[in-house]
Amino acid sequence: MDFSKLLTDPINEIGILLTNLLAGLGLAPGAIAVVQAIIGVVVIATFCLLLPLFLIWFERRIVARMQDRVGPNRVGWQGLLQTIADAIKLLIKEDITPIGADVLVYNAAPILSVIAVIAMWAVIPFAHNMYGVDLNVGVLYIAAVGSLGTLAIMMGGWSSNNKYALLGAFRTAAQLVSYEAPMILSMLVPVILAGTMSMTGIVNAQSQVWFIFSAPIAAALFFITSVAEVGRTPFDLLEAESEIVAGFHIEYTGMKFGMFFVAEFLHAFTVGSLTAVLFLGGWSGPFSDASPLAGVFWFMLKSFLGYFIVILMRATLPRLRIDHMLDLCWKFFTPLALASIIVTMLVDKSLTTLLPNADAWARGGILFLANVLLGWATVSLLAASARKMRLAEEGGATGAGHDAPGDGHDEHAPMDAHAPAHASQAPAH
């Protein structure tokens, strides 16, 4: 076997080796393809399920640091085996199905929530020739499979026959479902820029300019709405401990609870990975073309950067109130995502029509300027809306602040000046 080949194209090389091995055993070519696919699936799925063991330890240590604690550091080196100990503890706990629960749905929910996250990893590319499968509808597949997780949480909350769990499920219906709209809209921007929905195609389109430079607003929107999709602090309304005990997974015990936990942590990491693939150039970095191992390194580095920011948000921000959160989604993120699509589309198309010879950097720079302008317009609209709100607050508690929502002067203002929820935010004088 050629070892230099193993360094440059390991998956293909191992594939050839396996084909030869299986053909030697007398298998038909069709059966060989199936066996190879099964091996690939098992490798990626095992990686996905073992990763949370590390992620949970990583997050606990980081959050502990941020809260001036030490965190788990007793089991194994620096507490690295703590999560394995916890998993073993969960395995020997009693499995309880509450009276009156819808048994089938109740048991299917934790499995479905893990499927939804693992299935996303089928299309995420690790390096230029290391990926599960390169679907030509990759982005659409991610959006479709990702919404299964929402369904799993709703199933779990609804079937538990518990009022707190039901409240969690209803909050899911409002929150996760709402945030999916701006998330899918912001995923559209890299698809427009790359002209393809395949994940490797999107990464290849970023070989010169990363899309975070061409579309910073879409990148920020995608990241924030994805974090809301995971349901982590500051968007953890569906399992808010101080309000509805544990939300949708209140009745779950043992490994079923553990599977919800695994799905949440893996999903949080997947947010980092998807941001890396769609906006941060995926595997691209120094030496990534020479060896896929360097590509995997850069991909993991970028993913962990995204995951670290998710942890940072969790440790820093308090939980949002539900009306604030829905206002943020429908009155700010969704119009801004639509505006970002329009700006990207129009600026890019007029640029390629007027200057067909512009190189990638000129194109990226002009798109960046357009995004800065859009951001500036958004911020000034927000400031105007906040000023109006403050004046209404100061101008008298009864009259000014209570006209119908529709009679404001700029209906494009992302925040509604008349919503009672915001009145409490204005500074008191």
Next chain:
Amino acid sequence: MLNQWMFIGLFLLMGAIFPGAPILLNSLILGPKKNNPAKNSTYECGIETVGDTWVQFKVQYYIFALVFVVFDVETVFLFPFAVAYNSVGLFAVLETLLFILILLGGLIYAWRKGALEWV
């Protein structure tokens, strides 16, 4: 092409087996089985639960889901355009702009009707 979807199918199957196996191991083999009515009753922080759980609920949650469905279905129509974006001219882009403005019109309508207010 068919191979790719076979891979996805295998992935979903494996995605069910991998979490399913530890759950079965826990509930059938390793976990203790000492059920009693009090343990299996609905957990409500120590208070007996009153009445049925699956009651009529606030319509607001449903309205948001409804607005989402309208939005999501229309967004899916934008994906084919995004893929064809590089090969179409400025005119097609302006047409899509019209489509997005109609989408925006729907949002403004829902906004003015008060469907987006949390009451």
